[in-house]
Amino acid sequence: MPPMPPMPPMPPLSAASPAAAAPAETAADLAASAPPVAVILPAFNEEAALGEVLREIPRGLARWVIVADNGSSDRTPEVARAHGARVVFEPVRGYGAACWRGLEALPKDARVVVFLDADHSDYPEDLRELVRPILDGEADLAIGSRTLGRAERGALLPHQRFGNALATTLIRWKTGVRYTDLGPFRAVTREALERIAMQDRGFGWTVEMQLKAARLGLRVREVPVRYRKRIGVSKISGTLSGSLRAGWVILRTIWRSR
Numbered sequence: 001m002p003p004m005p006p007m008p009p010m011p012p013l014s015a016a017s018p019a020a021a022a023p024a025e026t027a028a029d030l031a032a033s034a035p036p037v038a039v040i041l042p043a044f045n046e047e048a049a050l051g052e053v054l055r056e057i058p059r060g061l062a063r064w065v066i067v068a069d070n071g072s073s074d075r076t077p078e079v080a081r082a083h084g085a086r087v088v089f090e091p092v093r094g095y096g097a098a099c100w101r102g103l104e105a106l107p108k109d110a111r112v113v114v115f116l117d118a119d120h121s122d123y124p125e126d127l128r129e130l131v132r133p134i135l136d137g138e139a140d141l142a143i144g145s146r147t148l149g150r151a152e153r154g155a156l157l158p159h160q161r162f163g164n165a166l167a168t169t170l171i172r173w174k175t176g177v178r179y180t181d182l183g184p185f186r187a188v189t190r191e192a193l194e195r196i197a198m199q200d201r202g203f204g205w206t207v208e209m210q211l212k213a214a215r216l217g218l219r220v221r222e223v224p225v226r227y228r229k230r231i232g233v234s235k236i237s238g239t240l241s242g243s244l245r246a247g248w249v250i251l252r253t254i255w256r257s258r
Contacts, residue, residue, distance in 0.1 A: 192213070
């Protein structure tokens with residue numbers, strides 16, 4: 001990412017409210033007047049879910065929406081374009097790889113980056129509360145916590161809950177910073193991302209960000225968010241092998257952190 005000038009004061013969140021917009025305003029008008037927030041959605045074969053996710057992103061709150069397609073064989077890119085999102089492609093498989101490709105496509109004016117899964121497990125409507133601490137100048141990184149929020153029964157499987165608890169406990173032992181979740185729904189300033197200097201291109205993306213944020217003394221806020229069963233079958237938590245691989249990478253990332 002190119003170097004960023006000092007971040008100017010953010011407009012009040014109320015300015016991004018759809019209720020505050022005149023009825024005649026178009027989607028383009030709302031996007032142009034939105035805070036400098038970019039939403040990145042890493043996606044792999046999410047044709048069935050992606051349209052719902054994009055429709056539910058609050059109008060007037062995000063100026064840019066970028067779908068980072070990670071080698072889909074279905075109509076994920078076409079669905080994204082049909083809903084007005086910009087599509088970029090990352091052929092190398094990996095959650096972090098797709099997120100990084102989205103970052104490479106950031107407009108130079110973007111000051112806040114939101115990562116949102118494309119499987120409809122998160123509630124895009126919660127974006128308003130997620131970015132509030134950043135837009136108010138109170139946080140550098142805001143993490144959507146499914147533990148502090150409400151998870152639909154069966155949305156978080158037992159091994160996911162156990163893995164989250166274990167990983168956050170290890171992070172606390174390593175850094176002294178208490179987290180409750182490693183949830184992927186998060187917002188971060190571009191300046192903080194440049195300081196964090198992300199390296200992981202796989203399952204360790206979220207934990208690396210939180211570990212480095214703790215080491216750097218960044219202002220981190222956990223925000224309660226809702227969570228539900230995703231549309232379709234998870235490529236990671238939906239299979240034992242995927243869960244084991246992800247868990248191993250996360251634990252290895254924590255163990256190797258300094």
